[in-house]
Amino acid sequence: MAENIIIIGGGPCGLEAAKTLRDLGYAPIILEKKQELGGHLRKWDRLFPEGVQAKQVLKELTSGLKGIEWHTSVDIETIEKSRKGYTVTLSTGVSYNSPALLLTNGFKLFPAEKKEEYGYGIYDKVITNADLEQYFAKGKDNVIKKPKTIGFVHCVGSRDEKVGNRQCSKVCCATAVKQACEMKELFPDATIYSFYMDLRLFGRNYEDMYLTAQKKYGIRYIRGRVSEVSEDIDGSLIVKAEDTLLCKPLRLKIDLLVLMTGIVPENSSASLAQQLNIELGEDGFYKPKDTILEPCMAENNGLFMAGACTGPKTIPETLSEARAAAVQIHNYLNKSWISGIL
Amino acid sequence: MDFGYSLSKSSTMKIENLENSKFKALAKLEPDATKCIGCGCCTASCSAGVFADMSLRQILLSLQRDCQDKYLPMLQNCMLCGKCMLVCPRGINTRHLILSICKIYGIEQ
Ligand SMILES: Cc1cc2nc3c(=O)[nH]c(=O)nc-3n(C[C@H](O)[C@H](O)[C@H](O)COP(=O)(O)OP(=O)(O)OC[C@H]3O[C@@H](n4cnc5c(N)ncnc54)[C@H](O)[C@@H]3O)c2cc1C
Ligand code: SF4
Numbered sequence A: 001m002a003e004n005i006i007i008i009g010g011g012p013c014g015l016e017a018a019k020t021l022r023d024l025g026y027a028p029i030i031l032e033k034k035q036e037l038g039g040h041l042r043k044w045d046r047l048f049p050e051g052v053q054a055k056q057v058l059k060e061l062t063s064g065l066k067g068i069e070w071h072t073s074v075d076i077e078t079i080e081k082s083r084k085g086y087t088v089t090l091s092t093g094v095s096y097n098s099p100a101l102l103l104t105n106g107f108k109l110f111p112a113e114k115k116e117e118y119g120y121g122i123y124d125k126v127i128t129n130a131d132l133e134q135y136f137a138k139g140k141d142n143v144i145k146k147p148k149t150i151g152f153v154h155c156v157g158s159r160d161e162k163v164g165n166r167q168c169s170k171v172c173c174a175t176a177v178k179q180a181c182e183m184k185e186l187f188p189d190a191t192i193y194s195f196y197m198d199l200r201l202f203g204r205n206y207e208d209m210y211l212t213a214q215k216k217y218g219i220r221y222i223r224g225r226v227s228e229v230s231e232d233i234d235g236s237l238i239v240k241a242e243d244t245l246l247c248k249p250l251r252l253k254i255d256l257l258v259l260m261t262g263i264v265p266e267n268s269s270a271s272l273a274q275q276l277n278i279e280l281g282e283d284g285f286y287k288p289k290d291t292i293l294e295p296c297m298a299e300n301n302g303l304f305m306a307g308a309c310t311g312p313k314t315i316p317e318t319l320s321e322a323r324a325a326a327v328q329i330h331n332y333l334n335k336s337w338i339s340g341i342l
Numbered sequence B: 001m002d003f004g005y006s007l008s009k010s011s012t013m014k015i016e017n018l019e020n021s022k023f024k025a026l027a028k029l030e031p032d033a034t035k036c037i038g039c040g041c042c043t044a045s046c047s048a049g050v051f052a053d054m055s056l057r058q059i060l061l062s063l064q065r066d067c068q069d070k071y072l073p074m075l076q077n078c079m080l081c082g083k084c085m086l087v088c089p090r091g092i093n094t095r096h097l098i099l100s101i102c103k104i105y106g107i108e109q
């Protein structure tokens, strides 16, 4: 009989790992806390850099699950480690055993209201990148009504010691460039500004997206972090920043402000780490055994981790890690069985 | 022969021989001096900046490049209100930093 492998988290990473493990002859069990599989991918409309439909990728990932057991709306109560592997018990009392455990519980979006000086949740016209994706997907919104001037704010909740997150979220520069172009497509008469500290367009074709944003869409890039936002008497917003390349402080009146909220550790990572007796990095993401040679393996025997739970990643990076972790689990089990450890 | 222009002093910066003992002393007194990422938040929110030139970002950079003569006088406009401290994403203790700059570079507040 095929051996069970428990996967905690049914986002892109958990789904891809489950499929690879199934193809390797195992019987994966995905435990997902939300009502549906898919993780953050469910929230996005089109994906950078080419604008592929997120729905299409989601469909691909969530179909063909034959041979994979999955449970949604689960609440993990305890995880115990024994010589034979791991026992995960849910709040319903049901428990599952497996010789290896894979953590793919992903990330959390930075809660933008925590960055009070940007006014999310206070001023109507301040929205987040996630809100904008929902608007793109649905095509309507109460706030977005023919904006004439739109601002994008990079690094919201990232690279900011004031909110306790020093790390760069990696995906939000590309998201901002993508969304700015999409907004210009929808509102050709709007003037669009993007406030950045560094444009981190690291991936293949990402720089081309930037060039397109400048050349085709005329997005105005201003190098300066937004320091504060306030509301004017007419309901429009006033943004303060310094144009650091011109060495001039500036004030800009705009109709819509989009905050690029970043990637922070998922809430459950801390409690799972505690139960499993593993370390978190200073940034709150899981710490692998070796960041270069063993990024998908924990110090503990039989424990593996992949995807955004070990730090910000794009979807292709996440999927590659998912496959890598699955193969590593396979190798680990083969070695353990041969040497009689399990 | 007159070509209509003359040789003038080069305007390029020479940074090979930065004499930075003063900056080192500053960093010793206030280690945050090396943490700036040049984001401009301090300048954008500066209470004095509305009326006069005041850019902590520019001052800090000029100190690191040892070309501060033109920039230090801006400090005279600072009211030590501490607003820059509230917005600095690197959590720099800007008030103490400004006071330390004044001390090391001999500026009277
Ligand atoms: C604004 C934004 C836009 C993005 N756009 C793109 C893009 O265009 N292209 C691209 O390549 N990438 C993009 N990304 C990155 C992409 O979202 C991630 O790479 C991907 O979601 C990571 O997948 P994951 O499975 O590791 O994590 P997640 O997607 O976070 O999935 C984790 C899953 O685990 C579940 N979970 C969490 N805790 C528990 C628990 N205790 N028990 C059970 N289940 C649990 C969660 O409910 C979730 O379903 C974007 C990211 C952001 C922030
Ligand atoms: S990817 Fe860009 S916007 Fe996101 S945190 Fe890094 S620098 Fe800031």
Ligand code: SF4
Binding pocket: B042, B045, B046, B047, B048, B049, B054, B056, B077, B078, B079, B080, B081, B082, B083, B084, B085, B094, B095
């Ligand atoms: S402390 Fe000085 S530099 Fe900082 S905001 Fe106040 S006036 Fe500006």
Ligand code: SF4
Binding pocket: B035, B036, B037, B038, B039, B040, B041, B042, B043, B056, B057, B084, B087, B088, B089, B090, B091, B092
């Ligand atoms: S706010 Fe802080 S990090 Fe930004 S330029 Fe000013 S001192 Fe530097």
